[in-house]
Amino acid sequence: MSVFSDIVFGGLFQGSLYAMMAVGLALVWTTIGVFNFSHGVFMMLGAYFAWQLVAFGLPVVIAFPLAVIVMAGAGWILQASVVRPLIGRPNIVLVVVITTLAAGSLIENGALTVWGPRSKQLPSLIEGNTTIAGVGVSLHQIAIIVITPLILAALWSFLNRTRLGLALRAVAQNEDASQLVGLNVTALYGLAFAIAASLAGLAGIFMGGYRFMNPSMGADPLLKALIVVVFGGISSISGPIFAAYLIGFFEAASNYYFGLYWTPALLFLVLIGTLMVRPEGIFAGRSRGLA
């Protein structure tokens, strides 16, 4: 029983973090059609902003939301500086990969210069531990497991229940037609990046609360988010969310049965297998567009 709950718990926890990251990647891809390779760096930056605000003496309840808001601004700025000027170029996908990679390197090295290489830690969302179904877990992790679906649900209803969300979905599908109904396409692009950066920043804050943070902490989550997105299909929001939890469970189970070392290789094999059968991801057919 304890094994089972161990895997369920681990899967839910990892899945939550992956979902937070992957949704932002998918949001930017569906709206703008580019891949943001500085997404992992956003995660790191969110954690460090939060750490800095806490270090200034702000209470966590103010510092964390403030860091998330600041990240929205950072996302907007990044979009305006290294993505927007390239829109309309024939090789935009490729060029944006390099500009976001370079921007990521710039920010990462900047963080290294500002905050130094020494590991830091954020306060937990909730202090303390508890035991559920025979598994000892921290309340911080429980909080993440609970908060993440709420945030994803909020994002979903923003996209599906508000006019601005509708506009964002529209831009994702047809840029010309969006302009012809009077949408501000550049602002919506900025908004997509801002939301993605906020979510990544929040994921960083979550991560900084239970693991030491350093300037390169975003690299691995970015990789995982990429796998999640490939797995779930990139042209939707719900696909990556399902895939994130699925991969979370897969990893938890694989870690238990095959060990930490073989899990990445296994994951890759499963990924290859999936793509050979369903090149656009397993959940791609179910729903398209930003829904």
Next chain:
Amino acid sequence: MTLLDIAIPSAPGRVTWNREAIGFVAGFLVLALLPLVFGDSYSRHVLIMIFIYAVVASNWDLSLGYGGVFNFGHLALFGIGVYAYSLLAKVAGVDPWIALFSSGVIATLAAVLVTIPILRLKGIYIILVTFGFAQLVMQVIISQSDLTGGTQGLVRVPGLYVFEHNMIRDGKLAYFYIALALLVASTLFLRLFVRSRAGASIVALRDNEEYAISRGVSLARQRMVTLAASAFFTGIAGAFYAAYQRNASIDVFGMSLATIILSMVLLGGTSTIYGAIIASFVLTVFSEAMADFGAWRPMITALLIIVIMLVYPSGLVGMIRAAWTWVAERVKRPA
């Protein structure tokens, strides 16, 4: 629109064979004479690194620029070369030259393997899968630490030898010429390849997939051929890198190296082969020149890459052209 725009810069074989051959021989003769000018081993080291980067970048240009296959696992092929050589030469005790050649073959096989999942994929999915491939090759190498040394890497990897020649006390002269020979062979191979029928068909496939397929070009086979062709010298470059550095480290899989090499490909202007080689010189020399800036160096490099990509969409080629116009105007004005 987009198809048209991509198609314009790369009509294969605009320059005649003779003219290209003359330029090729002249260019590499100049490179071969460089050790006469640069006697110190530091300069020669920089040149050797430039040659290695140039091989990796120009081969990447084959798959990325000519093939239009967004292979983000290219550096993994280089890394596979590094580790294949190190394991063969050090652990298995294979002769270094045989290990070097085998590494190229192993990288080629790996490229064929990566092609399988991406055969039916397009654009961004290829980026994701190949990127995942690179990261997972790294994970496997880290996890097999008994053999590969894990995150510590491998040290005391056997170097190359040339008869009884002392490779260590010659001011890196032997390694310089081996690296140059590697670059010459790789560049010759790439240029012959892109000017061949196979090269024409991969460009056709990139520019108008439906049409090319309807004309009998096999997408699957050409993609595999392109990636395999881009892998061989990349793998050998990795092996040479390991032999030259005498160690193997997982740093070769890192984002920073990938970013630098990709910048070389894009800065040089894709679908030129030579552009990537020139950009390798420019970026490496620039990076070395900034050695004094310490922690600021990667930031300045990143900023430079962004600025060039924003201002000169067609890379260094566009920049050189713009500079030429500027100079030409200045020269004209006083007259």
Next chain:
Amino acid sequence: MSENPILSVEAVTSGYGRVTVLHDITLEAGRFGNVGLFGPNGHGKTTLLRTISGLVAPKSGRVAFDGKDITGLSARAIVATGLIHVPQGNKLFPDLTIGDCMALGAYSPRARPHEAENREKVVKLFPKLAERWRQRVRTLSGGERQMVSIGTALMSHPRLLILDEPTLGLAPKIKDELCAAVMDISKGGVPLVVVEQDIEFLLELSRQLFLVDHGAVKTEIRPGESLEHSEIMAMYFGH
């Protein structure tokens, strides 16, 4: 009808990148009523409409809508003036529902107050859309998609409606239905600028015709100079 042209294009040169499609094109529209544009494919009709609606910035020249200079304004700013362009084809927003599209049509602040009233108009004009209100656009037929396109434009509360080949590729029955709807819109008081291959329909709909050829207006046909179908066909092919 009115004294001044509602839309005037003066010496506009436009195109994509280094390719120039429109060469110094000049036309005045709306002085006499609806305007029809025709001419061989690939000679700049669509580019002209895209330039008017701000999707393409003209390289030189001037575009004025209702006496106001709109040259170089963003598509969004032009939508805000009430000049609404229904683009060619029916790609639209494949994964939005019809209801979503109508809500988007009323996105601009100018159209927002008229949303309910316009929705009623659209539903009256295209009762089919009401039946499929919650259906995704990709699941609709070509004719229905064209109705969604035009309906979305009507939701934007147009003062001038530009239609780019509204009947392209439609089956005859649906085409008739759509033509009738377009006539209704015109009778409802919205002036139209229409690009169309179906000359019969164009002759019926518009009082002023322009033949666009090689990126310029080759012939203008004003009211009273009404031409026979055969003469127009000769203009098409007789050069």
